Amino acid sequence: MTDTLEVGGGGRPKSSEEEAKRRARVLMKGNDAVAEAAIQAGCDAYFGYPITPQAELLEWMARRMPELGRVFVQAESELGAINMALGAAATGARVLVSSSSPGISLMAEAMSYMAGSGTPMVLINVMRAGPGLGGIGPSQSDYFQATKGHGHGDYRVPVLAPASIGEAMDLTVDAFELAERYRTPVMVVFDGILGQAMEPVELRFRNPARRTFDWALTGAAGRPARVIKSIDLVPEVLEKRNIALQRKYAEISRHEVRWATESMEDAEYVLVAYGTAARVARSAIEKARAKGIKAGLFRPITLWPFPSRELARVARHAHAILTVELSSGQMVEDVRLAVEGRCPVGFHGRMGGLVPTPDEVVGALKALHGKVERTREHEREEQRKRQHASAAAPAERTHRAEADAPARGHALANAPAGRRDGGER
Amino acid sequence: MTLNPNPELPARPGAPRLIYRKPDVLADRSTHYCPGCGHGIVHRLLAEVMTELDLPAHTIAVAPVGCAVFAYDYLNVDFVEAPHGRAPAVATGIRRVRPEAFVLTYQGDGDLAAIGTAEIVHAAARGERITAIFVNNGIYGMTGGQMAPTTLLGQRTTSSPTGRDPLLMGYPIRITEMLAQLPGVTYAARGSIADASQIGKLKAMIRRACMVQIEGGGFSLVEALSNCPVGWGMTPQESIEHLKGPVVEAYPLGVIVDRALAAVVTEPGPVPDPRAVPADGPAPDATAVPEA
Numbered sequence: 001m002t003d004t005l006e007v008g009g010g011g012r013p014k015s016s017e018e019e020a021k022r023r024a025r026v027l028m029k030g031n032d033a034v035a036e037a038a039i040q041a042g043c044d045a046y047f048g049y050p051i052t053p054q055a056e057l058l059e060w061m062a063r064r065m066p067e068l069g070r071v072f073v074q075a076e077s078e079l080g081a082i083n084m085a086l087g088a089a090a091t092g093a094r095v096l097v098s099s100s101s102p103g104i105s106l107m108a109e110a111m112s113y114m115a116g117s118g119t120p121m122v123l124i125n126v127m128r129a130g131p132g133l134g135g136i137g138p139s140q141s142d143y144f145q146a147t148k149g150h151g152h153g154d155y156r157v158p159v160l161a162p163a164s165i166g167e168a169m170d171l172t173v174d175a176f177e178l179a180e181r182y183r184t185p186v187m188v189v190f191d192g193i194l195g196q197a198m199e200p201v202e203l204r205f206r207n208p209a210r211r212t213f214d215w216a217l218t219g220a221a222g223r224p225a226r227v228i229k230s231i232d233l234v235p236e237v238l239e240k241r242n243i244a245l246q247r248k249y250a251e252i253s254r255h256e257v258r259w260a261t262e263s264m265e266d267a268e269y270v271l272v273a274y275g276t277a278a279r280v281a282r283s284a285i286e287k288a289r290a291k292g293i294k295a296g297l298f299r300p301i302t303l304w305p306f307p308s309r310e311l312a313r314v315a316r317h318a319h320a321i322l323t324v325e326l327s328s329g330q331m332v333e334d335v336r337l338a339v340e341g342r343c344p345v346g347f348h349g350r351m352g353g354l355v356p357t358p359d360e361v362v363g364a365l366k367a368l369h370g371k372v373e374r375t376r377e378h379e380r381e382e383q384r385k386r387q388h389a390s391a392a393a394p395a396e397r398t399h400r401a402e403a404d405a406p407a408r409g410h411a412l413a414n415a416p417a418g419r420r421d422g423g424e425r
Numbered sequence: 426m427t428l429n430p431n432p433e434l435p436a437r438p439g440a441p442r443l444i445y446r447k448p449d450v451l452a453d454r455s456t457h458y459c460p461g462c463g464h465g466i467v468h469r470l471l472a473e474v475m476t477e478l479d480l481p482a483h484t485i486a487v488a489p490v491g492c493a494v495f496a497y498d499y500l501n502v503d504f505v506e507a508p509h510g511r512a513p514a515v516a517t518g519i520r521r522v523r524p525e526a527f528v529l530t531y532q533g534d535g536d537l538a539a540i541g542t543a544e545i546v547h548a549a550a551r552g553e554r555i556t557a558i559f560v561n562n563g564i565y566g567m568t569g570g571q572m573a574p575t576t577l578l579g580q581r582t583t584s585s586p587t588g589r590d591p592l593l594m595g596y597p598i599r600i601t602e603m604l605a606q607l608p609g610v611t612y613a614a615r616g617s618i619a620d621a622s623q624i625g626k627l628k629a630m631i632r633r634a635c636m637v638q639i640e641g642g643g644f645s646l647v648e649a650l651s652n653c654p655v656g657w658g659m660t661p662q663e664s665i666e667h668l669k670g671p672v673v674e675a676y677p678l679g680v681i682v683d684r685a686l687a688a689v690v691t692e693p694g695p696v697p698d699p700r701a702v703p704a705d706g707p708a709p710d711a712t713a714v715p716e717a
Binding site: 044045047071075077080081085086087089095109220221222226229231 | 481482483484485487488494497500501502503504505506507508511514515516517518519520521522523526527543544546547551
């Protein structure tokens with residue numbers, strides 16, 4: 001990560017001891033590095049099922065976990081794996097499960113049960129292209145699945161999206177902390193590129209402090225029996241459980257939003273991208289700046305809770321936003337909801353396991369730039385006409401011009417907020 | 426049934442003394458089960474065995490989806506609720522991180538023999554040191570009496586209104602015999618709640634299954650043939666007669682395998698068709714329960 005990177009939210013102080021550990025750098029495959037980070041974070045049990053492109057993670061665990069006297073089970077299916085995780089996590093163990101898109105679909109059922117019953121667990125999705133069996137190429141087409149709920153019912157799951165192998169290691173550890181603090185499953189999503197590629201990573205490991213759980217199933221010796229469940233057939237009681245869940249989600253939304261920005265100081269055009277797409281965007285920004293387009297990067301790190309407020313603030317000063325994804329355009333819906341028409345939002349994406357090239361993104365950015373410049377020029381022209389007309393017209397004409405304001409408001413909404421009150425008039 | 430001796434025996438001979446009481450692990454409340462249902466009996470047997478073996482404080486149990494979904498309301502032990510059919514996987518997770526715990530699943534026939542076949546087969550194949558209590562009443566009771574994989578041929582249910590036709594709906598599954606083939610299964614037996622004698626034998630089976638786990642054996646399973654008067658459209662008395670007749674004919678009682686004793690006791694026979702003319706051959710020995 002560059003020095004210009006500014007990370008918002010969730011930052012933690014780094015001790016000198018931690019800094020010393022940062023010196024060790026090795027070349028590691030993403031799946032292996034994440035597995036080792038989880039092990040060093042005190043993961044007690046791993047349950048998995050082979051699927052490309054995450055199989056190396058399972059293999060790393062198969063070798064390392066028994067070495068350390070910890071639990072590794074290759075389950076009969078993703079259903080088996082996630083439900084083993086449910087059982088182990090219900091006893092208070094630190095549990096990791098990993099899979100890839102089709103496998104995550106199978107795990108949706110238990111994710112809903114875990115969210116409903118407050119069972120902490122970390123689930124890694126090394127995303128591949130869909131729908132159906134799709135392909136094994138990199139993809140971000142599981143954004144909806146991850147952020148809008150995998151299974152049934154009113155629930156949310158924090159979703160962390162790293163853009164480098166090092167960050168994937170850090171976020172996996174943070175995911176354990178989030179899961180245990182809020183009693184919720186947490187997802188870490190990246191794609192086959194991060195999973196399969198090798199990158200130099202700093203071997204900085206962290207083992208988050210253990211909490212004492214007053215809910216974990218340990219056998220009811222000397223205390224009343226505990227039950228971990230999601231069922232409640234009395235609607236009033238079930239609604240209360242749901243309200244408590246929503247309170248928890250509101251708390252997570254308040255405290256756990258994370259994002260990063262790059263080259264945003266003078267940016268007029270903002271690329272919004274996460275994971276691998278953010279790395280493409282980063283290259284595209286350099287190229288765009290060489291062509292005179294002042295572009296910057298806004299990178300959501302938590303896909304849920306989405307950094308809506310922060311993005312809205314950025315949108316107030318941006319000429320336009322371009323969302324880049326390895327999908328047909330999923331996150332762009334959240335981007336538009338956050339931006340609320342403050343500036344135009346464009347989209348560029350590739351599907352099927354393809355990754356847009358930086359030149360492609362620059363092309364999309366130039367097209368958006370041209371469109372916005374033409375609109376702005378047209379607006380300025382309209383403005384001049386209106387000013388001219390209002391200066392020459394009698395009183396009732398002025399009145400009518402004001403009645404036109406809402407119609408003009410639409411175009412003005414695309415201009416930076418400072419000018420929305422018609423200050424130019 | 427085992428008498429629970431009063432720890433404080435009266436000094437005076439002939440004075441009244443407590444010889445039988447509700448195990449503490451059985452919650453002091455009425456159940457949601459329908460009148461005449463066999464679940465209560467199986468709960469009771471489980472509670473007695475757990476108490477006798479001093480298990481409740483170490484137990485982590487897994488509740489199924491189905492009629493027994495509220496088992497945690499009736500048994501005062503730690504419980505986790507599993508998604509439909511997944512109890513053996515959930516129990517596997519518990520077992521692996523809690524080697525000292527007594528791990529139990531309680532499942533019905535829809536849960537274990539239909540939606541959860543993969544989980545039960547592989548938990549058994551891995552020889553997971555867990556005990557599965559499998560209550561087979563041949564029907565989906567909770568959802569209103571639909572056909573289960575264990576429903577008898579010809580049996581009418583709300584989803585086989587003209588009777589189960591093997592050409593369209595296949596044959597009943599003897600899943601306990603299937604599982605008994607696996608070397609990971611240390612103990613597999615089938616009992617019934619039909620009468621006091623069978624209940625006593627069923628309790629011995631449950632006790633043996635629990636002992637297998639305590640003694641470090643592999644997977645243990647007890648199938649309890651039970652009734653569903655409401656789902657079967659019978660009075661409780663009729664349902665017990667039906668259980669003793671065609672149900673036991675289709676699902677022979679006895680210990681199927683006890684590998685801890687190096688014994689394969691019962692070989693599964695053919696599934697009788699209740700619509701066929703009764704054969705003259707001897708009925709399966711319904712009482713072959715060796716001393717555990």
